[in-house]
Amino acid sequence: MIIVLLGPPGAGKGTQGERIAQRLGIPKIATGDVLREAIRNGTEQGLAAKKYMDAGELVPDSVILGIMKDALSTPAAAKGAILDGVVRTVPQAEGLAKLAAELGRKIDKVVLFDVPDDELIRRISGRTVCEKCQTPYTGREPGTSCAKCGGKLVRRPDDEPEAVKTRLNVYRAQTEPVIQWARDHDLDVVEIDATGDIDLITKRAMRALEP
Numbered sequence: 069m070i071i072v073l074l075g076p077p078g079a080g081k082g083t084q085g086e087r088i089a090q091r092l093g094i095p096k097i098a099t100g101d102v103l104r105e106a107i108r109n110g111t112e113q114g115l116a117a118k119k120y121m122d123a124g125e126l127v128p129d130s131v132i133l134g135i136m137k138d139a140l141s142t143p144a145a146a147k148g149a150i151l152d153g154v155v156r157t158v159p160q161a162e163g164l165a166k167l168a169a170e171l172g173r174k175i176d177k178v179v180l181f182d183v184p185d186d187e188l189i190r191r192i193s194g195r196t197v198c199e200k201c202q203t204p205y206t207g208r209e210p211g212t213s214c215a216k217c218g219g220k221l222v223r224r225p226d227d228e229p230e231a232v233k234t235r236l237n238v239y240r241a242q243t244e245p246v247i248q249w250a251r252d253h254d255l256d257v258v259e260i261d262a263t264g265d266i267d268l269i270t271k272r273a274m275r276a277l278e279p
């Protein structure tokens with residue numbers, strides 16, 4: 069069962085993806101994680117990716133898809149996988165569908181996390197991280213102290229309200245068209261309300277994933 073998670077930044081895909089993966093007993097695959105792992109393991113695709121990164125360039129879709137192919141071919145992913153942040157554009161969705169077909173599989177579900185913009189901005193701008201030990205916090209103001217090491221909490225530049233608006237615009241322009249693409253290709257797209265209690269959101273997601 070290949071499940072693609074879609075949703076704007078701050079929608080909770082990472083957290084919920086972990087929970088869903090655990091309940092279904094399949095791995096969660098996030099692009100950043102498998103990319104770092106491929107580089108660490110020195111795989112062919114990892115080395116190719118490293119070349120681009122060392123040159124300060126974006127890793128092309130073809131290389132990312134190669135890494136995905138490796139990740140989906142592991143025994144751990146034989147039963148399925150939750151893909152988080154893997155599909156951000158229509159070409160990436162097309163590439164993934166083709167890759168799945170090559171592996172004799174398909175994208176079984178697309179789960180769309182629905183959260184209103186003002187809630188996303190509120191969530192993301194409430195995040196801070198310790199300057200020293202990198203512990204993340206939610207709902208603690210920048211400038212206050214880290215509970216672990218006393219370091220100063222700062223907001224990542226990406227999480228500043230202006231940057232969040234830009235990220236949302238990129239999502240609307242590049243990722244939202246994937247939803248229509250998926251519907252046009254008869255994929256099973258389920259939309260869930262990703263606001264409110266964290267356990268309740270997991271419940272909604274699990275219900276949406278029932279066959």
Ligand SMILES: [Zn+2]
Pocket residue numbers: 198199200201202203214215216217218219
């Ligand atoms: Zn700290």
